[in-house]
Amino acid sequence: MEHFIVSARKYRPQTFKDVVGQQAITNTLLNAIENNHLAQALLFTGPRGVGKTSCARILAKTINQDENEHPDEDFAFNIFELDAASNNSVDDIRSLIDQVRIPPQVGKYKVYIIDEVHMLSQAAFNAFLKTLEEPPKHAIFILATTEKHKIIPTILSRCQIFDFKRITVTDAKNHLMQVAAQEGITADEDALQIIAQKADGAMRDALSIFDRVVSFSGKNLTRQAVTENLNVLDYETYFKTTDLILENNIPQLLIEFNEILSQGFDGHHFISGLASHFRDLLVCKNQATINLLEVGQQTKAKYLEQSQKATHAFLIKGIELANDCDLKYKTSRNQRLLVELCLMQLASILVDGEKKNDKPYIIPPSYFKEKGIKPVKISSEVKEKALEKTETEKQNNTLSQVEEKIESSATTVSEITQNKDVKSDIQEDNPESTITTETPVAVEKKPGLIHRERRTSGLSLSSIKRKKEHEENKEEQIIDPKNLPKEKFTESQMQGAWIEYGKMQDKKGERIIGSMFAMNIPTLDEDAIVLELPNQSMKVDMEAAQSGLLQFMFKKLKNYSIELKIIVNEEASKKYAFTPQDKYEKLREKNPLIDKLRSSFDLDI
Template identity: 60%
Template sequence: MKAIFIFVPYLSTSILEVTYKFKLLEPFIVSARKYRPKTFKDVVGQQAITNTLTNAIENNHLAQALLFTGPRGVGKTTCARILAKQINQQGEASEDEDFAFNIFELDAASNNSVDDIRELTSQVRIPPQVGKYKVYIIDEVHMLSQAAFNAFLKTLEEPPAHAIFILATTEKHKIIPTILSRCQIFDFKRITVKDTAEYLRYIAESQQINAEDDALHIIAQKADGAMRDALSIFDRVVSFSGKNLTRKAVTENLNVLDYDTYFKATDLILARDIPGLLVLFNETLAQGFDGHHFIVGLASHFRDLMVCKHQNTIPLLEVGEEAKKQYLEQSQKPSGSFLLEAIDLANDCDIKYKSSKHQRLLVELTLMKLASIDFDGEKKKSKHLGPGRGRPDFIIPASFYRVNHNKVTEPKAPTNQKSAEGNAPQIAPTQKAKPQSIQTASASTSAPAPTLTEEHTAQSSIAKPQETQDAETKRIQIDLKAGKKRVSGLSLSSLKAKKEHQLNKKEEIIDESSLPNSVFTEQELRKHWAEFVDIIDKEGRKILASNLNADLPKLKENFVIWIELPNDTMKKEVEREKYDLMEYLKLKLHNHFITLDITVNETTAKKFAFTPEEKYLKLREKNPAIDLLRKEFDLDI
C-alpha cells in the first residue's frame, strides 16, 4: 500500500491521530468480487460442469467454441475466466499469473455491430506472445445482431489453433441455430438454497460475523438460485445489522414476512378463529405488505406443512434447523386432506387476485373459507354433500314405500290412524323434514303390496307436488321387493335378476290381421304424395320437398313404393325424413304394409341443372338459337 503523508501544521494532535487512522482504511470491496472463485474447486453448485472442464484440460480434449448458458449469477463468466487462466498455465508458471494479455472480453450488449465482430476476427489471426492460447469471452452473446452473427460464423467454425471462444448468455433461445451447432453447450443450473446457505456461512465465518442459520436460509431463498444476488443481499443485511445477523433483522431489511406470521395464521385457521385471523391480516397490511404477498406465502407455508407429512419428503423443506422443528411440530395438527383443500383455496385466490376489483375482500373471503374447513377436508356445506351425492336430507325406511313390480309409488304421509306397522316413519334427527304433505300408507308389510291403479291414484286426497315427487324418485331408488338390500348394477345378483326378468317377460304379440290392408292405385299414391310435398313445402322444409319432387313415385308389388334419385346425398336426406311421409301415406291409403325403396341412378342427374354451365346447356337443348345469341354479343356464362 502506498504511504500518504498529510502535513497540517496548525491542527491539534488528536485530529492528526484520527486522520492517520482513516488513511490506513482499505477501500470496501463487495463480496461478489472479493470472494469470486479463482479455481474450479471454489465454484459453488456447478460440480458437473467444473469436473467436465477440468478433465477436458487434463486430457487435451477441449473444444475451441464453448457456450455457457444459464440464469444470472450462477458462475458463467467466472468459469470462463478460470478456464482461460488454466489452459495457459504451463510448467512452472506462477499460479498468480492471470494472463491478462491472452484474455479478451467483449460485452455483446454494447458491441453488437458487424464492425465490432470484424475487428475481433482480425485480432484472432495474431498468435499469443505469452502462454499457449488466446481466449475470447463474449458475454451476453444473444445481443449480437443478425449481421454480426453471420460475420462471426466462419471464424467460429474454423478458428486458428491458438484461439478459443467462450460465449456466455442467459437466453440461449435467441441465438441462431447455426451458432449453436458450432459450439459445445454447457447448461448452468440454479444454485440450491442449501449450497447458497453453506457458502454464505463460510463467508460469515471468514468475516467473523455471527449469523443465524434461519437468516442465511432466508437470504438464499430471496436470491432465487443466483449466488451474486445472495452475496449482494448479504452485504446489505450486514450493513444493516452489523456483526450479529438475526432472522428478525433479515426479514425486516428484506421486507419479507417472517415464518412466525404464517405459523400464527395457521394456528388461527385450525382454531377457526376468524376474527383473530382478520386482525392478523390487517396487521400484515399495516406493515406494508400487500394481500397477494400474504396469500402466496400462506400457500407456500401449507405446501411446506404437506411436505413434512412424510419422512421421505422432509428434505424438500428448504429452511433452517430451528424453522424445520416448528414445521414438523405444526404439521402434526392438520390432516393431509385439510392441507390439500387449503392449498387449493389459497392457489385459487392467487389466480384471481390480479383480476379482482376488491382484492382485500378476496383475501379475507379466502381466509374465512380456510377457517371453515373441517379437519377431514370437507367443508360444512360442501358441494360433495347433498341429495344424491352425500347423506340424504332425511332417512325413510324401505317398508314405508308401496311397491309394484314395475313402478315405485311415492311415500305416504302418516295420519291419525295407525298403520299396520304401528309406527310412522321417523325423520333423521340431524336433518329437518321438508314442509310438504305425504299420503298415509294403508298396506301392511306382512301382506303382499297391492297394485297401485290409476283409479286409486286419482282418489288420493292430499297428493305430493309433482316436482318433489320427481326429485325424490331420482334421489332414492327402491328395489323390486321391499326390505331387499341394494345391489350394484354390475353385481352378479343384479345380472341374474335381469336375466330372470327377461325370461319371465311376456312378449307382446301383434295380430297383423287387424291392421289396415287396403288396395290402392298408383294414381292415388301420387295424389297423396303430392299433397304431402305441398304440406312440407308450406312448412318451410324446402330441401325435403325438392328431393321428393325429383322423381314420381311408382307402385311395385307387395305395396312397395319406388323412387329413383340422382345422388346419395338426396337419398340420405329422404331416408332421414321418411318417417312423416310413411305415416301420412299409411293413414291416407289405409294400408299399414307400405314400404319405401330408394335407388340412386346418376344418369338421372342430367335432368337437373345445378351449375351455370349445365343450365346454359339445358336452355341450348330447348332452343339452339340461344347459342347464336351468345356468340353475336360475345357473352360469358
C-alpha cells in the same frame, strides 16, 4: 474513508474449487485441461449469477499456467473480454478476427470471452462462423449467454455447450455462512436461508442481498432483521395463520390478515406464500419427501410439529383454494375481499364430512362436572343403532295401520286377480300403455261420498307378497314392430304437431331450433314428412334434432312408420324478407290496404 468492495467482487471465485454449485462443469473442464482434450469453442449458458463468466476467466487463466508461473499471474495480455451487448456489429467481429491471427507473447493461448453473445446481430454471427469453426491453434473462444435459444443453430453446432444450473438454496446458504465467518459477522441460519431463497438460485444476487442486510443490521444478522429489510413475510406469520385456520377462528384470522396488509405487504404475495406453506406441510407428512423442505433445522422442527395437526385431505384442499385465489387475484376488482373469502373457506373446510375441530361433546364437560353428572360420549355406532330402531318401529306401526285398512275394505282375491287379467289384456292390445306395479282395489261405494280408486299400499306385507307372485308369473313382453300403430293422419294434423314441437323446443331454450320449426312448415307425402330448407347448414341442424322430433311425431300422430325427408333448395331463401322493401311487400301481400295507408300519410319504407 476506506474503499468498499462489494462481496460479489471480493469473493469472486479464483479457482474451480471456489465455484459454488457447478461441480459437474468444473470437474469436466479440469479433466479436459489435464488430458489435453479442451475444445476451441465453448458455450456457457445458464441463468444470471451462477458463475459463467467466472468459470471462463478461471479457464483462461488455468490453461496458460505452467509449473514455473506464479499462481496469482492473471495473464491479462492473453485474455480478451468482449461485451456483445455494446459491440454487436460486423466491424467489431472483423476487428476481433484480425486480432485472432496474432499469436500470444506470453503463455500458450489467447482466450476470447464474448459475454451476452446472443446480442450479436445476424450479420455479425455470419461473419464469425468461419473463424469459430477453424480458429488458429493458439485461440480459444468462450461464449457466455443467458438466452441460448436466441443464438443461431450454426453457431451452436460449432461449440461445446455447458449448461449451468441454478444454485440450490442449501449451497447458497453454506457459501454465505463462509462469507459471514470471514467478515466476522454472526448470522442466524434462518436469516441466511431467507437470503438464499430470495436470491432464486443466483449467487451474485445472494451476495448483494447479504451486503444490503449487513448495512441495515450491522454485525449481528437476525431472521427478524432480514425479513424486515427484504419485505418478506416471516415463517411465523404463516405458522400463526395456519393455526387460526385449523382452529376455525375466522374473526381472528381476518384481523391477522388486516395486520399483514397494514405492514405494507401485498395480499397476492401473502396468499401465494400460504399455498407454499401448505405445500411444505404436505412434504413433511412423509419421511420420503421431507428432504424437499429447504429450511433450517429449527424451522423444520416447527413444520414437523404443525404437519401433525393438519390432515392430508385438508392440506390438499387448502393448496387448491389458495392456488385458485392466486390465479384470480390480478383479475379481481376487490382483491382484499377475494383473499378474505379464501381464508374463510380455508377455515371452513370439511374433512370426511365433519369439521376439523369437531368435538365429541355437544355440551362442554365442565357443565356436567358442575352438576355432578359424568359426561358420556355417544359413539357413532350407538347413534346408528338408535336411529335404525326408531325407523323400524315407525315402519311396523305404518304396516299395521295399512293392513287394518286393507282388511276392512271389501276386496277379494278373486277380484284382484280378475283386475290383473283385464289389465294384462289391455296392455297386450295397447303396447303404449305402461305396466304399473300398483294393483287397483275395488271398494264398496256409498252414496253421498266422493269415491277415489283405492290402491294397495306398497308397505303392506300382503301387497308385497302379491306383487312378488305377479312378477314370478308375468312373462316378459316382447313388442313386435308389426303390431305398432300406423293410424292415418292428415297434413293439417301433421303440421299442427310440427308447430307444437317447435314451441316445446322454444320453451326449453332452444331458440334457433324453435325458430326453424316456426319458419319452415313441411308438407305430407303419404307417410313421409317432406321439409324444404334454403341451405345446407339448416339441414345439418335439423338432422341433429331429427331423433327427438320423430319420437314426438310417433306418439302424437300414433303412426310409427313416419319418415322425415329433408330437401335443400337454394332458391327457397328468396321467400325470406331481409330488406325493408321485402318486408313491406310481404305485408302488402297479406293486407293490400297497407299500401293505401302508406300513401295517405305519405310514409317512407
